[in-house]
Amino acid sequence: MNAPAATRPGALTPADVRRFAFRQGPGKAHLGEQHLVDDSAPTTSALPPGWARSATGVPLSLGTHELLAATPYPGPCGPGTVAALEPRDLLGHLLTTAFGLQRREPSHRYADHRSVASGRAKFPVHAFLAQGSAVRYLDVYRHALVDVTPPGGVAAVTGDGTSVLLAARYSDLPAAYGRMRYAVTEVELGVNLRSLCVAADLLGVEARLALDGGSTAEAEAVVRSAGPGTWSAPLAVRLGGLAQVGPSTPLPGPDGSGPDSRDPLLESDDPSIRDMAAVSAQRHGLPTGPQPPARGLPEGGPTGRTDWAQVLWNRTAGRMPDQLYGFALRPAEVSADALADLLAWADRPPPDRLLAEVAGRVRLSVALQRVGGLPTGVHRVEGRELTPGPVRPMIMAALQPGFAQQPSPNTDSGMRHAAMVWVHSVDIDALLDDFGPSALGLLQLGLGWSVHGLCLAAAAHGLVARPARSFVEYHVQPLFGLRREETPVFMTVCGTSRFTEPMLDLRT
Numbered sequence: 001m002n003a004p005a006a007t008r009p010g011a012l013t014p015a016d017v018r019r020f021a022f023r024q025g026p027g028k029a030h031l032g033e034q035h036l037v038d039d040s041a042p043t044t045s046a047l048p049p050g051w052a053r054s055a056t057g058v059p060l061s062l063g064t065h066e067l068l069a070a071t072p073y074p075g076p077c078g079p080g081t082v083a084a085l086e087p088r089d090l091l092g093h094l095l096t097t098a099f100g101l102q103r104r105e106p107s108h109r110y111a112d113h114r115s116v117a118s119g120r121a122k123f124p125v126h127a128f129l130a131q132g133s134a135v136r137y138l139d140v141y142r143h144a145l146v147d148v149t150p151p152g153g154v155a156a157v158t159g160d161g162t163s164v165l166l167a168a169r170y171s172d173l174p175a176a177y178g179r180m181r182y183a184v185t186e187v188e189l190g191v192n193l194r195s196l197c198v199a200a201d202l203l204g205v206e207a208r209l210a211l212d213g214g215s216t217a218e219a220e221a222v223v224r225s226a227g228p229g230t231w232s233a234p235l236a237v238r239l240g241g242l243a244q245v246g247p248s249t250p251l252p253g254p255d256g257s258g259p260d261s262r263d264p265l266l267e268s269d270d271p272s273i274r275d276m277a278a279v280s281a282q283r284h285g286l287p288t289g290p291q292p293p294a295r296g297l298p299e300g301g302p303t304g305r306t307d308w309a310q311v312l313w314n315r316t317a318g319r320m321p322d323q324l325y326g327f328a329l330r331p332a333e334v335s336a337d338a339l340a341d342l343l344a345w346a347d348r349p350p351p352d353r354l355l356a357e358v359a360g361r362v363r364l365s366v367a368l369q370r371v372g373g374l375p376t377g378v379h380r381v382e383g384r385e386l387t388p389g390p391v392r393p394m395i396m397a398a399l400q401p402g403f404a405q406q407p408s409p410n411t412d413s414g415m416r417h418a419a420m421v422w423v424h425s426v427d428i429d430a431l432l433d434d435f436g437p438s439a440l441g442l443l444q445l446g447l448g449w450s451v452h453g454l455c456l457a458a459a460a461h462g463l464v465a466r467p468a469r470s471f472v473e474y475h476v477q478p479l480f481g482l483r484r485e486e487t488p489v490f491m492t493v494c495g496t497s498r499f500t501e502p503m504l505d506l507r508t
């Protein structure tokens, strides 16, 4: 991508975006974009924006865990349970359900786990709450909505309703990811969007996604006023019928308003960051359209035997013991019910007509092994049904070399024992031809939406679900019987964990 186009967001041509899509996707290994990641290299992960470290704000309500424990999966919460909540606590429960801390694995090198999966647990997606002229930042570690207080005043969102603004910050992910940070951050925006919509559905709150350029620009002004950092184009979600969370009060504990040793990383001049932001900014060109209610839960999914506190606690991408990399699975049968549930979650389209149209171009396939008596091999997903392909008893073993992390003395990949490997694929050229340059971002949002559904459904059945962006596209493509034009763009590996250990419960 040439520099002048990349620095002027509106000026990217379809060819620029096509080259970028190749560079951060199938071309990443050939073009030297994929480096070994040094986990000790600092990032800005979990660092609040500079003006969101103030001493005042609104503490979040307690008792979300009890509320969710009383909510059978797949939900929603009983109307009486929601009616019994203090109206001003409802929003706190909603945000904690969507984004809250869940557990700490004491021996694990990665950060604490939350309701959502995140690349290397870096959580580049940050949430802001705008109500009238008040803007607050969700700080999960302070368990509070912290006042955003820039000296020049914070930008505001039009109207006096409630908006949640989601934006991803590139410097939170390892710099060695290069331009692949684009796909990871945009997919994570989709993951967080679905998590928010699921939480809203559970609590009976109406959510609407405002994806148009005007709403994006307004949200971006708010996010930028929170301090230095290079952000993706934000998403704005309007929540209906909620009380004001304020007034703000002094928050307990230290305010963290002083400088942080990682602050200089927020202002990186890395050209890959500039390119990613320019491609993400294509959302500024989206037209205004109807905003139907954004529903996150599947329609008429099978009933489970668990509750929502357990589902969020269970949600995991799997792991290895201390000092070892990757994730470990063991061979185990998975029921047809579990498969049906994952299909129901994948079948719920994302909100917004254009976003749903782009998502409709994506093909979902799944390789199965030991699932509900079905043949081992690759199956095509059509709605909630499967069309079996040829039987391939060794499909998982054949896929394993396509996963970025290979088994070695210090690493395992659970791929060979996976029960299901879900692959999203699409003809990117045709997508960009038909929908224009903004389609690359819409594609990632739709992927995140779908993948988070798979992760939640897997958790409801006690399964690990590992989302993966780092895999060898050219290895996976023929094994899934995809046409040359059709690129695998995301993978989710599901199965039964081989390893677990006692964990610290961080739920509130």
Ligand SMILES: Cc1cc2nc3c(=O)[nH]c(=O)nc-3n(C[C@H](O)[C@H](O)[C@H](O)COP(=O)(O)O)c2cc1C
Residues within 6 Å of the ligand: 110, 113, 114, 116, 117, 118, 119, 120, 121, 183, 184, 185, 187, 188, 191, 315, 316, 317, 318, 326, 404, 405, 466, 467, 468, 469, 470, 471
């Ligand atoms: C968008 C996205 C991309 C990811 N890519 C990879 C990947 O390429 N390889 C991998 O092993 N894990 C990948 N992960 C999984 C994360 O590493 C995992 O979610 C993180 O370690 C946190 O663990 P938890 O999900 O168990 O909380 C990805 C997760 C997300 C959301």
